Amino acid sequence: MPAQPSDAAERARVDEIRADFARFARDYANLPLYRAICLGLADDSEAAALLLDAQPGQARPVLLLAALHDLVLRRPDLPAARWYASVVGPEGVASGDPWPDVRATIRANRDDLRRTIATRRTQTNEVNRAVYVAVGLALASRDVPSRPALLVELGASAGLLLAVDRYRVELHRRGVALVVGDPASPVVCHGEDRSPGPLPDLALPRIIGRVGLDLAPVDLGDETAVRWLEACLWPDVPGRVERFRAALAMVRADPPTLRAGDMVDDLAATVEQALARTGSSDGSAGHLLVFSSWALTYVRRERRAELAARLAQVAGSFAAVSWVTAEPLGCVPGLPVPKAGALAADSTVLGARRWRHGREVPAEVWGTCHPHGEWIALGRAALGGIR
Numbered sequence: 065m066p067a068q069p070s071d072a073a074e075r076a077r078v079d080e081i082r083a084d085f086a087r088f089a090r091d092y093a094n095l096p097l098y099r100a101i102c103l104g105l106a107d108d109s110e111a112a113a114l115l116l117d118a119q120p121g122q123a124r125p126v127l128l129l130a131a132l133h134d135l136v137l138r139r140p141d142l143p144a145a146r147w148y149a150s151v152v153g154p155e156g157v158a159s160g161d162p163w164p165d166v167r168a169t170i171r172a173n174r175d176d177l178r179r180t181i182a183t184r185r186t187q188t189n190e191v192n193r194a195v196y197v198a199v200g201l202a203l204a205s206r207d208v209p210s211r212p213a214l215l216v217e218l219g220a221s222a223g224l225l226l227a228v229d230r231y232r233v234e235l236h237r238r239g240v241a242l243v244v245g246d247p248a249s250p251v252v253c254h255g256e257d258r259s260p261g262p263l264p265d266l267a268l269p270r271i272i273g274r275v276g277l278d279l280a281p282v283d284l285g286d287e288t289a290v291r292w293l294e295a296c297l298w299p300d301v302p303g304r305v306e307r308f309r310a311a312l313a314m315v316r317a318d319p320p321t322l323r324a325g326d327m328v329d330d331l332a333a334t335v336e337q338a339l340a341r342t343g344s345s346d347g348s349a350g351h352l353l354v355f356s357s358w359a360l361t362y363v364r365r366e367r368r369a370e371l372a373a374r375l376a377q378v379a380g381s382f383a384a385v386s387w388v389t390a391e392p393l394g395c396v397p398g399l400p401v402p403k404a405g406a407l408a409a410d411s412t413v414l415g416a417r418r419w420r421h422g423r424e425v426p427a428e429v430w431g432t433c434h435p436h437g438e439w440i441a442l443g444r445a446a447l448g449g450i451r
């Protein structure tokens with residue numbers, strides 16, 4: 065009997081999913097665990113089909129990988145757990161081929177994985193992005209170094225980047241590290257400085273308040289939500305999970321205010337709330353330091369311009385307003401655009417729009433960086449010129 069059309073469509077969809085896993089294994093061949101799992105899934109229709117239950121637009125390899133990671137974080141007794149550095153520690157990871165254990169774990173926990181896949185979306189709050197956030201905030205404050213800064217993050221997730229000044233941020237160049245932030249911090253972020261010229265002075269301003277705005281903020285008191293955030297990290301990137309856990313411990317003890325809302329519609333109310341938190345309703349002496357990192361890119365293009373207009377509206381209430389952005393190429397309206405072709409496709413462009421005493425000053429693009437802060441390159445030469 066010929067297959068039902070829906071069966072044929074489903075099989076074709078599973079074939080696409082398997083091809084996505086094969087591509088992931090090729091693209092991330094340097095990740096031993098995730099490469100082996102993805103090669104296994106590329107060859108296992110039954111396991112790959114779990115992604116059919118994902119919400120629309122979410123059936124990506126990273127969702128199944130995160131669901132599995134979440135499962136072993138909850139159930140360290142499962143056979144797959146011994147392959148995860150996040151569960152057994154980097155020294156305890158088994159050697160050989162993880163796929164037989166992972167396949168057995170998937171088969172025995174299909175319903176559990178299906179539930180996670182059907183209800184979750186991947187979520188990030190990458191602590192090492194503090195490398196470029198620290199640089200951006202320091203550069204935006206250069207002309208107003210002594211004004212106390214009120215920090216507002218748009219698309220803050222769990223708000224871990226709002227503690228940027230409490231981390232030790234190291235910028236490495238030829239064996240020497242320039243340190244920004246708190247040198248004694250247990251949270252260490254690092255990136256390579258690939259700037260063609262010397263770095264400018266990078267001093268962070270004094271921060272007097274921190275508020276994060278997100279469509280779906282992650283409550284640091286919610287164990288399940290925090291575990292999911294951790295599960296979305298890739299366990300075989302050395303140091304990434306450890307850094308996340310250290311930041312979590314620090315930020316939980318003194319968390320920023322997180323607000324649920326849209327970064328365009330709720331911007332003004334968030335700024336007001338941030339100001340009220342400082343015990344003042346008057347920002348005329350302060351620096352409103354707004355930043356977004358890999359968040360504006362999720363907002364529709366026409367809404368992005370509206371965000372800039374709303375910032376211009378609040379600019380009249382502060383001595384200084386800066387909007388520091390670390391977003392993909394061409395994402396931020398009003399920012400000069402580096403010459404096409406000069407940058408890697410996944411480059412993050414660091415720049416800012418700024419208002420001083422209510423008037424906008426020329427926008428600046430400072431450089432480019434790795435999307436997780438693994439390197440940074442400042443200066444026009446690093447951008448290949450401006451269009």
Ligand SMILES: C[S@@+](CC[C@H](N)C(=O)[O-])C[C@H]1O[C@@H](n2cnc3c(N)ncnc32)[C@H](O)[C@@H]1O
Pocket residue numbers: 187188189190191193218219220221225277278279280281325326327328356357358359362363
């Ligand atoms: C990729 S995460 C980046 C999180 C964090 N900025 C970082 O760099 O680690 C993007 C975040 O933006 C949030 N987001 C997307 N659209 C938004 C909007 N219109 N308003 C507020 N937050 C939004 C998402 O919920 C998510 O937490």
